[in-house]
Amino acid sequence: METVLEVAGLYKSFSLPGSRRKVQAVNGVSFTLKRGETLALVGESGSGKTTVGRCVLGLEEPTRGRVLFRGEELSRRNNVRRPHLRGRIQLVFQEPAESLDPRMRIGASIEEPLKALGMPASERAGRVEAVIRRVNLPAAVLDHYRTSLSAGQQQRVGIARAIVTDPAVVVLDEPTSALDPTARAEIIDLLLEIQKATDTSYLLISHDLSAVHYISHRIAVMYLGMIVEQGPAAEVFRRPRHPYTVGLLSSVLLPDPEIRRPTTVSLKGEIPSPIDLPKACFLAGRCPFATEICRRSMPPSEEIAPGHLVHCYHHEQVAQIDQPSDTFAEFQASAERVLGVDVLGADMDEETPRGRRRWASSTAK
Ligand SMILES: Nc1ncnc2c1ncn2[C@@H]1O[C@H](COP(=O)(O)OP(=O)(O)OP(=O)(O)O)[C@@H](O)[C@H]1O
Ligand SMILES: [Mg+2]
Numbered sequence: 001m002e003t004v005l006e007v008a009g010l011y012k013s014f015s016l017p018g019s020r021r022k023v024q025a026v027n028g029v030s031f032t033l034k035r036g037e038t039l040a041l042v043g044e045s046g047s048g049k050t051t052v053g054r055c056v057l058g059l060e061e062p063t064r065g066r067v068l069f070r071g072e073e074l075s076r077r078n079n080v081r082r083p084h085l086r087g088r089i090q091l092v093f094q095e096p097a098e099s100l101d102p103r104m105r106i107g108a109s110i111e112e113p114l115k116a117l118g119m120p121a122s123e124r125a126g127r128v129e130a131v132i133r134r135v136n137l138p139a140a141v142l143d144h145y146r147t148s149l150s151a152g153q154q155q156r157v158g159i160a161r162a163i164v165t166d167p168a169v170v171v172l173d174e175p176t177s178a179l180d181p182t183a184r185a186e187i188i189d190l191l192l193e194i195q196k197a198t199d200t201s202y203l204l205i206s207h208d209l210s211a212v213h214y215i216s217h218r219i220a221v222m223y224l225g226m227i228v229e230q231g232p233a234a235e236v237f238r239r240p241r242h243p244y245t246v247g248l249l250s251s252v253l254l255p256d257p258e259i260r261r262p263t264t265v266s267l268k269g270e271i272p273s274p275i276d277l278p279k280a281c282f283l284a285g286r287c288p289f290a291t292e293i294c295r296r297s298m299p300p301s302e303e304i305a306p307g308h309l310v311h312c313y314h315h316e317q318v319a320q321i322d323q324p325s326d327t328f329a330e331f332q333a334s335a336e337r338v339l340g341v342d343v344l345g346a347d348m349d350e351e352t353p354r355g356r357r358r359w360a361s362s363t364a365k
Helices: 049-056 106-116 121-134 139-143 151-163 181-198 209-215 233-238 243-252 257-266 292-296 315-320 328-339 359-363
Strands: 003-015 022-034 038-042 064-069 072-074 089-092 169-173 201-205 218-223 226-232 302-305 308-310
Touching (some): 003 049, 022 049, 022 064, 022 201, 022 226, 038 049, 038 209, 049 169, 089 151, 106 121, 106 151, 121 151, 201 209, 218 233, 218 243, 226 233, 226 243
Parallel strands (some): 038 201, 038 218, 089 169
Antiparallel strands (some): 003 064, 218 226, 302 308
């Protein structure tokens, strides 16, 4: 499979106004994205996910490292605004309202990126009509304004606007978090449908780990600007090898935020400030597995299975606490044993992240 996007050794820091210190938002991120593949970037708020996405889109200049689109390095000068790259990497926003001008008709909003490409008007109309059908909206919507549409319909339009240029890569930054459960499920199915028909690659940034589990081929777990673990999604969900991943995945199984407390206790202690990052493992101060070496030096990235990378000196020990299992229920029971916490049940039963069952029909009862 062709690699469409490669991010290599990416660092991004931001200067603090009136200070010589910097926020180290991204600290050595590397990954690849193949054609037709979905890579999910997950991690707590502030872990650097959006900053990675913005570097990929050329909206931020990396402090160090490279972003390659089909082997061509992107930079401040050679970015998605250059004619040959325009429309090739697109973004879907969390809030569809952000990408849609309230004074513009939907048809004109979707047409805009095609105008920017210099496509003749005669071709544009056909493209816009085809794309509105692709996102399962009636053509009549093209004459409406954003404000007359529901949040779910607006997100469909946001997706239409992103895919109308036939991009190779779409960065989806929390595409479902502003939606109600039914609209969320429909958008997830729509994204899968589009990918199946067009082989578009997705970089999916999301807190919604059950959606990530459902639609991603691979998953990269970020903590303080580093990818601490990445690998095939099914494998990482079934058998996480980094203590942070174990904590993150088990906390998401708790349906009630009030009951998340026990899991956060297992990763106790302060999150280091992104301004003063230690030279050692960033998790050492919070990790139940930490030993002297973790407090002294940063663990290297180790490939523990094909395409499964983990930054932890004690990944073998972590593996022992979690027997391979195919379902969330089994994973959850194992996480309970390991972490000594009371994790409540979540009724997830997909066998694979790309299960045949449609999400909407299985959840919107
Ligand atoms: N323009 C900026 N100037 C200064 N600091 C920034 C800037 N953009 C991001 N940061 C900081 O960089 C870190 C990573 O932020 P980022 O928005 O990438 O995180 P995130 O993982 O997307 O979080 P969330 O899940 O809340 O969206 C945070 O500490 C944030 O405060
Ligand atoms: Mg973000």
